Structure formats: structure tokens, C-alpha cells
Amino acid sequence: SFELTQPPSVSVSPGQTAKITCSGDALPNHYAYWYQQKPGQAPVLVVFKNTERPSGIPERFSGSGSGTTVTLTISGVQAEDEADYYCQSVDITATFSVVFGGGTKLTVL
């Protein structure tokens, strides 16, 4: 199955913009999804189908990109946004599988 590559860490100051990238050769053919996971908690879906935001997710979370790299952007970062972020896609080249990126630790300085 293909791989999704994320930077291990991103650091920003409160109020700044954080950008987390996710790269994978199969991304032009399949949607990307983003999850936020805070310590000791279950993941939460924050972006689906590359750019759409679920109800209840703050507008400061947005997804973009096409081709082999997609990006999760958090505008006006708040302290509560400190978490691990995972991108996800699917692989249907042989059997079906779900692929997660390795995760990015967002630190709010």
C-alpha cells in the first residue's frame, strides 16, 4: 500500500497560522481526511474530502491541495489546538485498506 508522509512536528505561536502537509503518490486519485487527537482522547474528524469541514469544527480549520500534497491549515491558532494531527486516505490498488500518515505534533508556543 502507499504511504502518507507528514512532518513530525510543527510549532506556532498563538494567533499565527499553522500549516501541516501530507504527501502521497495516490492522493491525486483519492480524497484526504484529517483527524485531530489530543492526549488521552479519541481522534476527531476535522476535514473530509480534502476541503470540507464537519459541523461543529471551528472555521479556523481548513483543508486544501490537490495533486500529491494536501494541507491542513489552522488559522489563528489557539492553545486548545495543540494536538496530534493525522491525515488519512484509502488504497484500493489490490484489496481495500485505510492509510494513515505518521502524524504531526502541533505545538502552540
Place this chain on the structure above:
Amino acid sequence: EGQVGESGGGLVQPGRSLRLSCAASGFKFDNHAMHWVRQRPGKGLEWVSVISWNSGRVDYADSVRGRFTISRDNAKNFVYLQMNSLRAEDTASYYCAKDKSGHYENPGGGYMDVWGKGTTVNVSS
């Protein structure tokens, strides 16, 4: 949106079996595929398995294929993960998650919009 909640985790010896359960509520269970995702201590998310709305299709990660079996009971709103021949590397928190679609293999599915809090499996002698 609904809720899901896992149970059945615990300490088990290598080579033994364990069955995890996931109870669903607040949504039309038989309209949605269901996934199991695990997270080893201090590591990232790893997808384990998925079952379609009517059990007509199931898929597994290579790391568990042949050892784990996913199933569901739409009358009871439960999904299960039977784990056999457990190994130390299966030690993880196991999450149950609802797929947005009943047909996870189609473009509208294959992602998880509701997650449980997880249950911990510790495989150790």
C-alpha cells in the same frame, strides 16, 4: 451523529484470544460500515479492519489478516473484533469508528466520522 463505545480489552498472554465489542447508538447502524483502528503506546494510528453495512464485504490490514475477524450484529447494533494468536505487537488501544457510508469502498466512504474512546489490549506473559 451518534456514539460508539468499545469494551472487552484487557491483559492476555501471547498466543491467546480476545474479543472486542463495540456498541453503537444514536444513528441508523445498518446504514454504515464500521472500522477498527488501533494505536500502539506512543505511536500513530493504524487501521485494522472494516466491515460493510450488511457484512457483505470485510477487509483487513496485512498485519492482522488471518488472525483477526471482524463481524457485526445489526439487530443488536454491535460490531466485534475477534483477535486470535495474539502477539506482543498487538498491544494497543483499539478504537471502533463509524464510517460515513455503508459502502466504504466507494468514493463517499472510507473515512471515520464518529470514534469511541477506545479499549486497551495488553499482550504479555
